[in-house]
Each structure stands twice: as C-alpha cells, then as structure tokens.
Amino acid sequence: xxxxxxxxxxxxxxxxxxxxxxxxxxxxxANQLARLGDWLRVASPAAFARANRTSVLRTxxxxxLLALIVADGEVWRLTASHGPPQLARVASLAELQDPLEAxxxxxxxxxxxxxxxxxxxPEEAFLRRETLHVVLDWKLGSLPLAALRHGGVPLIxxxxxxxxxxxxxxxxxxxxxxxxxxxxxxxxPRIPNAVVEADEVAALLHTSSVTGANATKEALFAAANDAxxxxxxxxxxxxxxxxxxxxDGEVSALEISARxxxxxxxxxxxxxxxxxxxxxxxxxxxxxxxxxxxxxxxATLRPVSDAGVPHxxxxxxxxxxxxxxxxALATVQAKLAMTDNADWPYFAVFGSAVxxxxxxxxx
Numbered sequence: 509x510x511x512x513x514x515x516x517x518x519x520x521x522x523x524x525x526x527x528x529x530x531x532x533x534x535x536x537x538a539n540q541l542a543r544l545g546d547w548l549r550v551a552s553p554a555a556f557a558r559a560n561r562t563s564v565l566r567t568x569x570x571x572x573l574l575a576l577i578v579a580d581g582e583v584w585r586l587t588a589s590h591g592p593p594q595l596a597r598v599a600s601l602a603e604l605q606d607p608l609e610a611x612x613x614x615x616x617x618x619x620x621x622x623x624x625x626x627x628x629x630p631e632e633a634f635l636r637r638e639t640l641h642v643v644l645d646w647k648l649g650s651l652p653l654a655a656l657r658h659g660g661v662p663l664i665x666x667x668x669x670x671x672x673x674x675x676x677x678x679x680x681x682x683x684x685x686x687x688x689x690x691x692x693x694x695x696x697p698r699i700p701n702a703v704v705e706a707d708e709v710a711a712l713l714h715t716s717s718v719t720g721a722n723a724t725k726e727a728l729f730a731a732a733n734d735a736x737x738x739x740x741x742x743x744x745x746x747x748x749x750x751x752x753x754x755x756d757g758e759v760s761a762l763e764i765s766a767r768x769x770x771x772x773x774x775x776x777x778x779x780x781x782x783x784x785x786x787x788x789x790x791x792x793x794x795x796x797x798x799x800x801x802x803x804x805x806x807a808t809l810r811p812v813s814d815a816g817v818p819h820x821x822x823x824x825x826x827x828x829x830x831x832x833x834x835x836a837l838a839t840v841q842a843k844l845a846m847t848d849n850a851d852w853p854y855f856a857v858f859g860s861a862v863x864x865x866x867x868x869x870x871x
Contacts, residue, residue, distance in 0.1 A: 563677035568593050570679045571861075572636055575643040576628060576651075583648075587630060598627060601647065608651070612810065615655035615853040616845070625656035625663070634658040639668045639834055639861040641676055650809045652853035654841055662845045668838035671858045673795060680863035681803055683831050684772040687735030689713040692723045694741040694755055698814065702740040705777060705818040709738050712825045723755040729767050732800075736830055737771040738821070743778035749791020752778060761796035770801025773833055777821050779811040794858045804833040804859035816851040820844070832862040 568588040575586040576598070583598040598604070604627070610617075611624045633640060640663070642653055654664035663669065691713060693706025703719045710717035713736060718727045723741070731737040742753040749761040774797040797805045806824070820840060829836035834857050844852040 560677055564675045567676050567679055571641050571676065572633070572638055573641045573643070573675070574629065574633060575675065576645055576648050578645040578647045583628075583645075585628065585630070586643075587633075589632070589636070608648070611656075612650060612652070615652045616850055618657060618660060621655050621657040621662065622660070625658050629653075629656050629658070629663060631658060634661065634663060634666050637667050639670055639680075641861065642669055642671050643673070643675060644671070652809055652856075654838075654856070655845070655853035662842075664838050665842040665845055668834045668861070669856070670834045670861050671856050672860075673798065673858065676860060678860060680861040681859075683862050684735055684803060686830065687772070689715045689736035689738070689830075690727065690731035690734050690771070691715060691717040691736075691738045692727060692741065692754070693717055693719040693739075694723045694753065695720075696742050696753070699740075699742055701814045701818055702742075702777075705740040705821060706738070708818060708822050709740070709825060712822060713738070713830075719755075721755045725754055725756060725759045725763070728752070728754060728759060728764075729769055731771050732767065732769045734771040736773045736775070737769075738775045738777065740777040740817075740821070743776070743793065749796075750793045752776075752793065761791050761793050764793070764796040765799055768800045770797060770799075772802060773804045773806070773830060774802045775806040775821065775824070775829075776808070777817055779808060798858060802859070804857055806833055806837060806855060806857050809854045809856055812851040812854050816849055819849070820852060820855060833857050833859070834861055 569591060571588065572590070573586070573588040573593070577584045577586060578601055581601050583601055583604055585596050585598050587594050587596070604624075607620070607624045607627070610620050614620055644651060644653070654662065654669050656663050689710075691706050691710040693703040695702040703717070706717040706719055728737070728739070739752060743750055744753065744758075745751070751758040751760040776793055776797075778793075794805045794807050806829070823840045823843075824833075824836050827836040827839045837855060837857050841852045841855065
C-alpha cells in the first residue's frame, strides 16, 4: 500500500521548501499534496488507495481533518478546518514513545490521556462539534485517539470521529438504506461470548445468526453485497495479513479482497481487525473490506475483553449504527467514557462521514 510512503514524501517535500519554520501554511502543503497525488495514483492498485488529487484538496477545504504523520523519525500534524491545510511538527517519535505506550495500555486514565492529547490534538479540535476526519500513520495506527482528553473531556464526547486509511476524497456519503444483514458468531477459548453476542445482534437486526460450524467462509462470502455484516469471532495475523477464524478455518484479508466482500457496513468484533503485520495496514481486515466496497467498517484497534464487547456492539445498533455508524459509535463511546468500561476506546469507525439532512452538500 502506497499511502504511508506518500505521507512521508509529502512531509519531506514540504520540509525541503521551508526548513526554518515548524508550521507550513496552506498553499505550500496543498501544492505538495497535489504534486504527490500523481505518484500515489500510479503506485498503488488498491481501490481505497487510488486518490484523486483534485477531490482530496477540495475535500480538505470542506471538512475538519487531523492527520498524524511520521517521517524521518519525526511526528507531524496535518490539520485542515474548512480551509487550507497546515503542517506542524509535534515531536520526535522517540520523545513520544513513552507517553504513546502509556496511553495505548491505559487510555481511560485521565492524566495520561490529557498529557498526550495536549501534544497531538490542537485545542480548537475540542471546540467543534462536526465529525473529525482522522488519518493516522501506521506507526500510530493503533492509537485510541477518541480517548485523548482536554479539560478532562475525551475527544469523542465532544464530536464524532471517523478514521480513514488515506486523505478523504469526499466530505460525506449518503446513509445506506436498510437491507439484508448477516450475523456470524464463532466462540473459542478466549471468546466464549461470541455466539451470545451474535444472537443478541441478530435479534436487533431482525435476522438469525449463523454460528459455530455453520459460520463458514461461504457464509461470509455470501454477505458480499449485504447492508450489514457483523462478525463476532477470533482474528489473528496470518500469512496473507490479518484473518478471521471461522467455523471451517481461517479466512484472510487477501481472500476477502479477492472475493470482493464489501457489505455497506462491516462490524468486526474481533481482535486485530484494524491491524496487519505488513506495517502499512494494507493486509488488515479493515483495508480488505473498504477496498472491496464497504462504506464503513467498525473494527478494534487492539485486543478487547470478551465480557465487555457485547455491550458495546449491541448498544451501537440500538443507537442507529446501521444508518449512521459514525455518530452511533460516538454516542456509545461518550456514554461509556463516564463508566468503568475499559474497552470502548479500542473501537473505531473507518470510512466516511454520513451526510446529514439527506444531502451531500451538508454534513
């Protein structure tokens, strides 16, 4: 996947034009992004990585964007808020390693979340209410950014967050109409509640769950064009990237991509759903579904507890997750942030914001 190289080259190119300042104004950054768009389009065949440079630059003037980029050992922050992008140096990656690791392991710790939040997220990001579009370098990809705090308040309690694997080309997408839902559940020694979760979700979606030995690869492939696919199962890193462990064996991200399994909404209640061992997330389950045509993928950033997950996923659907996954997950996470639930920070929505009011012109 070319996105990470593009991020790095963008920063290198911009820095070459202005070594004297840690903040670059919009025109400089925009020009670099425009020139590098050609490289990205040629270098990567993945559907989700084919960026239209004109669309990217236009969209950056229409959304609130926060991108964290690692280049040459330095962490940079690219921001845009209904205007031209700005690029600012945050710190060296080495300087951030300790606070990053502390936050990854205890994201609900107020002091830890506030300390890192002050470094990574501009204060004005906590003052807006519209959806924040987030792009994270693969070295920061498992960061539960929703839990970063300012003034004791987690970012997700202020505004919805949608993650993307590259800079977005559109401001928002239309809500998907209701349709067929497939719910798959496969329990195991570490996830005994997976079938229970699948049954509860199926009831909310007015369908029957497919569980145990019946939860096969073919059952997954049959959901290629569904409105919703919910998978409660174990996931692990396999030779072809990340993979789901189903009733008849593993199905890899590569297989999912090859079979073009792209339901409008894919909810992956499984560990390692948003990660890959290729260092660029191209082999992740999230990338597989988005590349196959899914508009939204809800996935975990790190391993989560079997006991806490069903509450999060069922509440997600009760809050309207099928119609607007971004706002539904934000609502659930904001509520759980006031409880002792420790799993909520590790869920994220990947894809696009959902347009509000039935129009593509306004969010």
